[in-house]
Every structure is written in structure tokens, then in C-alpha cells.
Amino acid sequence: MALPSALAGLTAAVAFTAVLPAVPAAASVPIATHRVPAPTAPATAQVAAPPEGVRTAPADGATGVPAGRVLIAYLPSSVDPSTATATLTEGLAPTPASAPGSGVNARPPGAREPVGVMVRPLAGQHALAIVPTHGLSPGRTYTSEVRVAGSAPITWSFRTGSAPGAPERVFTDDFASGAGAWTAEPDTGAAPSAEDGALLLTAARSDAAFTVAGGRPAAWIDEAGAIAFRARVSGTAVPAALVVRVTTAAGRTYSADLPVTPDAWTSARVTVAGISPDLVGETLTRVAVGARTSGPGELRLAVDDVIAENDLSAYAAPPPTTPSSAARPLPPETLALVRAYADQIVASSHPDGAITVAPVGGNAARIEPYFANYAALGLLRAYQVTGERRYRDTASRWLDWYAAHMNADGTVDKYTGSYPDWTAAGDYDSADSYAATYILANWKLAELARNDGQRKKAARRVADRVARAWGALDSVFLVDGVTIAKDSYRIRYTMDNAETWLGEVAYAKLAGLAGDAAETRLALHHARRVMYALRNRFPIADPAGDYLAWYVSPGARHGGLDGWYPHALANVIPLAIYGGAGDAAHYARMFAHFETGGVANRPAGVAAAPHWGWWAQAAAATGRSDLADYWVAQAGPVQADSLAHACGYLTRVVTRDYDGTLWF
Known part of the structure; x- marks a missing residue:
């Protein structure tokens, strides 16, 4: 077939790159x-492996x-x-080949x-x-x-x-052609063989219980993974359990016991998270299956149809909220409260767009971008329910200020001082939460446009700054599917990752509005990985009741419920962001632990409006409207020194009857 004229004269077997107009990084x-x-003659250039x-x-x-x-x-x-x-x-x-002279050649294998x-x-x-x-x-x-x-x-x-919808299979071994890559585990004597289409392993001991197992190399990134196989155990030794072992790239090995029926084929399946939560998102390098005995004797193990798979479909990342009813006006007393919250945030804003922590006192000299993002979200929701454009415009100016003050890597420093003389602190608390909440606020701004065409236009307008913020988020998104706070503070916080999930979903929504299907898929893939970790890696099983660890590190989770930060916060923020009716028991445990007889008996730190705002959001998200109202009442009326972000939190809660959602 003749090459297109645009390709005429190009050298064969070379990949050519078109130079595109400059675009943001x-x-x-x-x-x-x-x-x-390529021509028929093979190339002779030598390259490294x-x-x-x-x-x-x-x-x-x-x-x-x-x-x-x-x-x-x-x-x-x-x-x-x-x-x-x-x-x-x-x-x-x-x-x-088609008929002679047709000009259509055969397609070769x-x-x-x-x-x-x-x-x-x-x-x-x-x-x-x-x-x-x-x-x-x-x-x-x-x-x-x-x-x-x-x-x-x-x-x-x-x-x-x-x-x-079927799971993705990492590998499938049916042993029809022999043992393949399978070898005996160190605690098993003889090398495995294949017989009648199954892997066979045997071992014997006369003095103690033992394990017989075989394994194979794996090159597998866990993405909601699972291992399934069939096994038949026979011999004089009494089997206690089937065994699955997984080894990570870091050299850590984890195992799980599964039920076994002697002298009968048993189908077994276990998720990677079920073997150990510490395996979630990890790079796996070896998989082994076997059987453990309860005493001495001889054991013969046949294994067949070993399947390793990934399936993130259960962690699909839908929009954070879906209206349960058409928008309806809020009662006058609620609208008055919304305006009071929004007016306090506006009072904390400045002509250049900056939003300080509060309008008066020492907090009037502090710009905390993370807090200001939540304040802006409160303003955007207030605009939606009241129609007062000054709330939207104040939020939009803040988002512009944030963009104008981004560092080259998309992060934003904290600032102090007074308008117009702000001084950068040269540092920030986190890259992940700052970026995620900023992306979220830009999505909500675009979503509030009048019609679909205007929403698409708004998404395109903020595309550059949102992409820069996503770059900051990407810089701390690690191989195991979760984010660290920042490169100089490599802590995988639970609450930060809940916000990361929300930011990835928001980025996908903006990319979708802009018509970028590939970018949408990438962001949703990240969102699914984060949610998989939040639901499987962070939970801790405790005799007193399950709860979320406040951070995880490779091979470990770190928990405790000793106070507000980070222990309680690591539980209520995730519940407020992605919680649902199925998380009601979790919220009830947190409430019972921290609300022990009123204000005087609360653990230290559970005594301020920002804390109550998160408690209220978590209560509303998990279906406890009564407790949401309780925490709003705890916050009381707006004061001159009320914090802008606390007003943003509370706005989200008190407007939930507007459309039956918490909005994000």
C-alpha cells in the first residue's frame, strides 16, 4: 500500500513525533x-537491554x-x-487477499x-x-x-x-502443560510436579505439624486483587487449613488460612486485602498456595486453576452526591443562617481576593489556603441557595488569588501580614489536601453555571490552573495508590486521602466537561485506587469497635482515639466526605467515644466550631440528621471572630434540605 504523501521520504522503522503548539505542562x-x-533487512543498531x-x-x-x-x-x-x-x-x-487488481492486500499475521x-x-x-x-x-x-x-x-x-464487568486476570495457571513457573516453597521438601492437569506437592514429617506449598513469581500491582484456586488434600496427616501467601517487593510476606475439606476438591478464594490490609495497593512479587497440617504424617496436595485477578469496579468513583430531590427553597430562618455564615466569609476576604482565617484578631493576618478553599465552597453553596452573586464572586476571586500565588510545582504557601502586603511563609501544610480542595472548589464553581454550554466554558477557563493543582496532587500520589501530605512529610493521612479522592473525582468531572475522555479516565482510576485503600487499608479492627487509622505506612497502620487531632479528625472527615448509611455504626462509635457526657467531659480539642462543623457533616452524611443539628447548635450564632472555614463547613450542613445532598 502506498504511504500517505505526508509521509513520503521518511526513514523506515523510525518513530516520528509531530511538534504541537505549546501547551501548559x-x-x-x-x-x-x-x-x-520497516524494510525487509533487519536493523543492526545495538542498544542496551x-x-x-x-x-x-x-x-x-x-x-x-x-x-x-x-x-x-x-x-x-x-x-x-x-x-x-x-x-x-x-x-x-x-x-x-482480495481479488487481483482490487488494490487491497492481505493482512499478514x-x-x-x-x-x-x-x-x-x-x-x-x-x-x-x-x-x-x-x-x-x-x-x-x-x-x-x-x-x-x-x-x-x-x-x-x-x-x-x-x-x-468481569475481573481482570493477572495470571491463570491450569498446569495443563506442566508445573511452569511454580516451585516448592522453602518449607516444602520435594519439587512440584504436574499430573492429570494439576500441580502436585508432597511432604512428610514424623515429629511435628508442617506446611506443604508451592509458589510462583508475580509482577502484580494490587488493585483490589484476589487469588482463587482449587485444591485437594490427602494423606495420613490431618489438614488444618489451606494457606495462601503473598510476598511484596519490600520482602514482606503475609499469609491467610482458608477452610479445607480432606480428600475432596475444595474451591478457595481470598482477596489481597483479606490476607492483610497492609497489602492493599502494594507491589506483589510472589504468590504461593498450600496446606497446613495439625500434626505429623504424610500430605499430598493437588492444586489447579490458580487465578490472580484485579477488579476495581466495586470502587467506581461516582459523583460525590446525587440530588435526591428537585431543588426547593429553604425556610427563612435557614436562609438567614446561610447569609450570616456567608457574610462572615465575605468579611474575611480582601480586595485582591485573599481570604484570611477570620476577619478580626490574629487570624485576620493569616491566609491558610486549605481553610480558604472550604470557605470558598461555603460561599458557592450560599450563592446556589440564595442567588446572591457577591458570594459567588468572592469565591471566584479567591480561586484566582490561589492560582496567581501557585509555586512552579502547583503548591501554594501559607501567607501572613495584611492587605496588600502579604508575606509567603515559604511552606505549606500539605500538597494533597490543598490541591484536592482547590480542584473541588473550581468544579463547584463551574457546576453553578447557567447551562451545560456555560459549564463547559467555565471548565475550559479554569483548565490550566486546575491542571497545575493536579500536578501538585500527582507529585505526592504514590505507587500504593494513596497520597502523602508532602514530600518533606511523608505521612499517608486518612483525612488527606479522603480529600484526595474528592479532588480526583472533581478533576474527572472538570475534564469531562472539557471533553477530555482520557484525562477523565486517569483521574477516575486514581480515585478508585484511593477509595479502595480508604475502605480496605485504613480500617483497624478493635475489640471496642472498628475505626480508621489516622495514617498508614508501608506494612503498618497507626491508630488510637486519644483526641481530636489527628485521631477523631481521621474518622469524621472521611465519613463527612464519602460516608453513607452503611457507615452509621462507625459514626455512632465515634460519637459515643468523644461525646461522653457533655462539654465538660469531652477529650481535649473537641470544643471548637471547626470540630463541630466536621462532626455535623459526618452526622448528616451517615443519616444522623438529629446529630447534625445538634452540632450546628453547638457552634451557635456567628460571632465577630468566627472562622471563615468553619462557616463554610456549617453552610454545607444547614443547606442539605435544599436538594437532599451535602453538595460534595
């Missing part, structure tokens, strides 16, 4: 690659991959993701077709995201190449699924 640019066919230590999602050889999958290559520290490039191709079925993708470096994960600009075709094999200067390409392939 964080903006997405879908790119489709056209590769000129691909970099070692690369992990991919989906894993190489995965099957049943969803059509909307985000592909990620996690790169070794020796590779700078911002210098890597990537392509994706779809395998095409061979076709016979192995033919491939380029797929348009958005390629984006992910700084915090030290990775490269490859996001198809359109959904992939079902039942097709795709191959991705990541190219790094001076090295052979990093190549991996996967096959999409034909059944929507």
Missing part, C-alpha cells in the same frame, strides 16, 4: 503514533482487561518518567495498528500513564512500548475482555 495531549513500515525493575498495570500477559483500562508503567529510579515516550498498538486478525493515547508522566509514582483516547476493543491483544533513551523498549502485552 500539565495539560493532556492525546497523541496517535504512525510508524513507517530494557531497564530492570519495571512493573506494569495491567501485568504482562493479563487477560480480561477492561476496555477503559488506564495503563501504567512503573519505572525504576534510574529512569526519568518525563523523558520516556510510549505507544500502544492493537493486534489485527490476518485477512485473505502479526499485523498491528497504532492506537491513539495520552501519555503522561506521574511524578509521585515515578511512572508513565498511557491512556487510550477511546475505549479499547473487546477480545483483542494490545502491546505497549515504553521507550527510554539508550535502551531497548519496555514492552508488554495484554488481552481485553469480552464480558463487561
Whole structure:
């Protein structure tokens, strides 16, 4: 077939890049690659082997991959993701030649077709995201190449699924062709063999109980993973349990016991989170299955149909709220309260758009961007329910101020002083929560436009600044699917990650309004990973009642309910953001623990309007409207020194009857 005229004269087997107009660094640019066919003679250039230590999602050889999958290559520290490039191709079925003279040639086996993708470096994960600009075709094999200067390409392939909603299979071993990559675990004697399409392992001890197990290497990023298999245990030793073991890239090994029936095939399945919450989001390098005995003897274990899979569909990230009813006017007394809250926030604002913590006293000299974002959200909700444009305009000026004061990496410092002489503190409390709440406020601003066309226009207007903020969020989003507060304070806070989830959902909504499907999918993929962690990695099971750890670190969770910050806050903020009726018992436990007989008996720190505002939001989110009203009453009427962000929190609560939601 003749090449298009635009490609005439190009050198064969070389990838060419079109120079595009300059765009903001964080903006997405879908790119489709056209590769000129290579000549028959093979190339002779020598290149180094691909970099070692690369992990991919989906894993190489995965099957049943969803059509909307985000592909990620996690790169070794020796590779700078911002210098890597990537392509994706779809395998095409061979076709016979058409009639002579038709001009249509046969498609040979192995033919491939380029797929348009958005390629984006992910700084915090030290990775490269490859996001198809359109959904992939079902039942097709795709191959991705990541190219790094001076090295052979990093190549991996996967096959999409034909059944929507089915889990993605990382690997499937049926042992029809032998033991494959499976070897005996160190506590098992003989090497495994294959017989009648099953993996066979045997061991014996005459003096004590023992375990017989086999395992295989894995290259698997846990994304709501699970392991399933069939096993049959026989012999003179009495089996106590089937065993599943998983080892992480950090060398930590975790195991879980599963029920077993002697002398019968038993189907077993366990989620990665069910083996240990500390495995959630981790990089897994080995999977083993086996059986443990309750005493000495001889044990024969047959294993078949071992499946490892990922399935984030249960953690799909919908809009945070869906109106349960049409908007209806609020009663006059509620509107008066909303205006009082909003007027206090306006009083804390300044002609340049800055919003200080409060309008008077020492707090009038402090700009805390995180708090100001919540104050702006309160103003936007007040505009929605009252129609008073000055509330929207004050919030919009704050969002402009934030954008104008972003650092090069999208972060924003705290400021002190007085208008117009603000002084940057040279630091900020967190990159994740600041950015996430800022993105959220921009989404809510766009959402309040009059019609869909105006909403799309508003989304495009804020696209650059939102992308810069998302860059700050991305810089602290790690391989395990959660964020740290900032690079110099590498704590994975529960409350920050709840806000990260909300920020990713908001970013996806803005990208959707702007018509960027690839960016939407990337943000929702991150949101699902965060929610998976929030629901599975952060919870702590305690005899006194389950609750959320206030932070997690690799291989550990750190909890306790000793006071307001961070212990109670790590529980009420997540409940306020993504809680529902199913979390009512969790909220009740928190309330019973911290509200022990009134104000005089409360633990230290649970005695201020910002605290009550979060308690009220969490109560409303989990269906306890009575307690939401209780905490609003605790806050009392607005005072001259009331905090702007506390007014923002309370606005969210008292307006919930407007449309049956907490708005975000």
C-alpha cells in the first residue's frame, strides 16, 4: 500500500513525533503514533537491554482487561518518567487477499495498528500513564512500548475482555502443560510436579505439624486483587487449613488460612486485602498456595486453576452526591443562617481576593489556603441557595488569588501580614489536601453555571490552573495508590486521602466537561485506587469497635482515639466526605467515644466550631440528621471572630434540605 504523501521520504522503522503548539505542562495531549513500515533487512543498531525493575498495570500477559483500562508503567529510579515516550498498538486478525487488481492486500499475521493515547508522566509514582483516547476493543491483544533513551523498549502485552464487568486476570495457571513457573516453597521438601492437569506437592514429617506449598513469581500491582484456586488434600496427616501467601517487593510476606475439606476438591478464594490490609495497593512479587497440617504424617496436595485477578469496579468513583430531590427553597430562618455564615466569609476576604482565617484578631493576618478553599465552597453553596452573586464572586476571586500565588510545582504557601502586603511563609501544610480542595472548589464553581454550554466554558477557563493543582496532587500520589501530605512529610493521612479522592473525582468531572475522555479516565482510576485503600487499608479492627487509622505506612497502620487531632479528625472527615448509611455504626462509635457526657467531659480539642462543623457533616452524611443539628447548635450564632472555614463547613450542613445532598 502506498504511504500517505505526508509521509513520503521518511526513514523506515523510525518513530516520528509531530511538534504541537505549546501547551501548559500539565495539560493532556492525546497523541496517535504512525510508524513507517520497516524494510525487509533487519536493523543492526545495538542498544542496551530494557531497564530492570519495571512493573506494569495491567501485568504482562493479563487477560480480561477492561476496555477503559488506564495503563501504567512503573519505572525504576534510574529512569526519568518525563523523558520516556510510549505507544500502544492493537493486534489485527490476518485477512485473505482480495481479488487481483482490487488494490487491497492481505493482512499478514502479526499485523498491528497504532492506537491513539495520552501519555503522561506521574511524578509521585515515578511512572508513565498511557491512556487510550477511546475505549479499547473487546477480545483483542494490545502491546505497549515504553521507550527510554539508550535502551531497548519496555514492552508488554495484554488481552481485553469480552464480558463487561468481569475481573481482570493477572495470571491463570491450569498446569495443563506442566508445573511452569511454580516451585516448592522453602518449607516444602520435594519439587512440584504436574499430573492429570494439576500441580502436585508432597511432604512428610514424623515429629511435628508442617506446611506443604508451592509458589510462583508475580509482577502484580494490587488493585483490589484476589487469588482463587482449587485444591485437594490427602494423606495420613490431618489438614488444618489451606494457606495462601503473598510476598511484596519490600520482602514482606503475609499469609491467610482458608477452610479445607480432606480428600475432596475444595474451591478457595481470598482477596489481597483479606490476607492483610497492609497489602492493599502494594507491589506483589510472589504468590504461593498450600496446606497446613495439625500434626505429623504424610500430605499430598493437588492444586489447579490458580487465578490472580484485579477488579476495581466495586470502587467506581461516582459523583460525590446525587440530588435526591428537585431543588426547593429553604425556610427563612435557614436562609438567614446561610447569609450570616456567608457574610462572615465575605468579611474575611480582601480586595485582591485573599481570604484570611477570620476577619478580626490574629487570624485576620493569616491566609491558610486549605481553610480558604472550604470557605470558598461555603460561599458557592450560599450563592446556589440564595442567588446572591457577591458570594459567588468572592469565591471566584479567591480561586484566582490561589492560582496567581501557585509555586512552579502547583503548591501554594501559607501567607501572613495584611492587605496588600502579604508575606509567603515559604511552606505549606500539605500538597494533597490543598490541591484536592482547590480542584473541588473550581468544579463547584463551574457546576453553578447557567447551562451545560456555560459549564463547559467555565471548565475550559479554569483548565490550566486546575491542571497545575493536579500536578501538585500527582507529585505526592504514590505507587500504593494513596497520597502523602508532602514530600518533606511523608505521612499517608486518612483525612488527606479522603480529600484526595474528592479532588480526583472533581478533576474527572472538570475534564469531562472539557471533553477530555482520557484525562477523565486517569483521574477516575486514581480515585478508585484511593477509595479502595480508604475502605480496605485504613480500617483497624478493635475489640471496642472498628475505626480508621489516622495514617498508614508501608506494612503498618497507626491508630488510637486519644483526641481530636489527628485521631477523631481521621474518622469524621472521611465519613463527612464519602460516608453513607452503611457507615452509621462507625459514626455512632465515634460519637459515643468523644461525646461522653457533655462539654465538660469531652477529650481535649473537641470544643471548637471547626470540630463541630466536621462532626455535623459526618452526622448528616451517615443519616444522623438529629446529630447534625445538634452540632450546628453547638457552634451557635456567628460571632465577630468566627472562622471563615468553619462557616463554610456549617453552610454545607444547614443547606442539605435544599436538594437532599451535602453538595460534595
